[in-house]
Amino acid sequence: MRGLGLRGAAGLLAVLLAVSLAGCTDGEEGEGRLTIGLLLPSRAVPRWEKSDRPLIEKRVKELCSECRVVYANAENDAASQRQQMTSMITRGVSALLLDVVDPKALRSSVHAAQREGIPVVAYDRLAEGPISGFVSFDGARVGRLQGQTLLKGMGARADGGGVVMVNGDPSSPNAAWYEDGARAVLRDEVRILKSYDTLGWRTENAHDHMSAAISDLGPNAIDGVLAANDSIAAGVISALKSARVTPLPPVTGQDADPDAVQRIIKGEQYMTVYKPFRLETEAAAAMAVALARGNDVESLVTTTVDSPTTEDVPAILLTPTAVTRETIGRTLIRDGVYTVDQICTPKLRPACARVGLTR
Incomplete structure (x- = not known):
């Protein structure tokens, strides 16, 4: 796995913007809004509520005027996150951004999303099961x-x-x-x-x-x-x-x-x-929007990673300071x-x- 330096990140963000805006037309609004589910793990770490959530919501709206974000916080409880994810799957979200509390405990939920045709992007933490992408900093x-x-x-x-x-x-x-x-x-x-x-x-x-x-x-x-x-x-x-x-x-x-x-x-x-949260949130928002529209993410990613269950997950790994x-x-x-x-x-x-x- 290799990280992406700040200079490379600037170029990446330009690509993310171009790819995510591609195919966005006024006509899509008439076909129904796209919905991206955002599941964050806790409030114990201030960044989730103060940085990640507002930055993701803002960037999704910038990239996709017909998209909306539905949000849930698991309060560090895997059972709660499973219920939240089930609720989002049931309501038919277009894509999920999952910052997983416990990868093993949420593995069955990721499979449930796949069965319903809902792509899952693992955000910040690598989830298990058939995820469609991973965005994080190089741990x-x-x-x-x-x-x-x-x-x-x-x-x-x-x-x-x-x-x-x-x-x-x-x-x-x-x-x-x-x-x-x-x-x-x-x-x-x-x-x-x-x-x-x-x-x-x-x-x-x-x-x-x-x-x-x-x-x-x-x-x-x-x-x-x-x-x-x-x-x-x-x-x-x-x-x-x-x-x-x-x-x-x-x-x-x-x-x-x-x-x-x-x-x-x-x-x-x-x-x-x-860890420049703006870079991470923009990459995650772009990946989620692309998948919600049914596009692939190969042009967005910089590397691949292996989880305990899935090999060669398309990934963006950013560089911390x-x-x-x-x-x-x-x-x-x-x-x-x-x-x-x-x-x-x-x-x-x-x-x-x-x-x-x-x-």
Whole structure:
């Protein structure tokens, strides 16, 4: 599998726009509206509701005036997502964008959609069953970025130091993808002292894991923490602060949540992984619109991936970026993800000024 860099992404988006607009005529409105079902996994990770959903809805409407999006959030419950998917299949949606809670639990629902002639695009997480496409960021590269940046943050302690890994939810295929990428970087450089799986990617579960690690190992044994995403990083940092660990060891993250960006500015979290959501949502919207119209997606995709059930799934894998205090301005601010005013509250302005974030 290979990712797509930002320069390549710009070219890809031009292709996505051209292909998705092809065949869109005023006459299609009279034949009935096309409907795209969007199923997101939870509200525990802020990006789903704050970024992915509105960006997908906006892009679908831009690409296809006769299309509408119907939406459901599974609240991290596979049974709820099965019911939501069944409801969308029953109402006869034209295509489904599925960010799966549990690939095995939803496999039968993907088969049910296929039987009804409804194509399914796996969004962000690789679903099982006969999916028609996959759009995500390169998960192995996410993990490698986390590992590489953590080692940089650890400095001299990266030579044989001790790291705690607080991974994602094992029901998510991305969790293992990220962990494998991180371990490939860390295993020859540091000692993995503890490794935990975090059900639901929940902050409180991560807090419990980190508290247990501190209790078992002692605070001075922990030189760095590989936290799989920003929600997990929040729990890790909360536990470290509760245990009065000073100075805080470098802690990784992912998703560039606004709270995480502020923690990075304050020096509590060392890094996050920025995944330009606009690129992912635009690629997913284009693929869903093409399939809803009965077109194939070969001209859109950049590679193929294999799931546990399906080989050669057409895929778009985008390239993530590591963000630290020094690079917030030329990544998140430059790309319009946040403004300086959104991140630099009055209390944070002195810290923001020290890293060059001013109005």
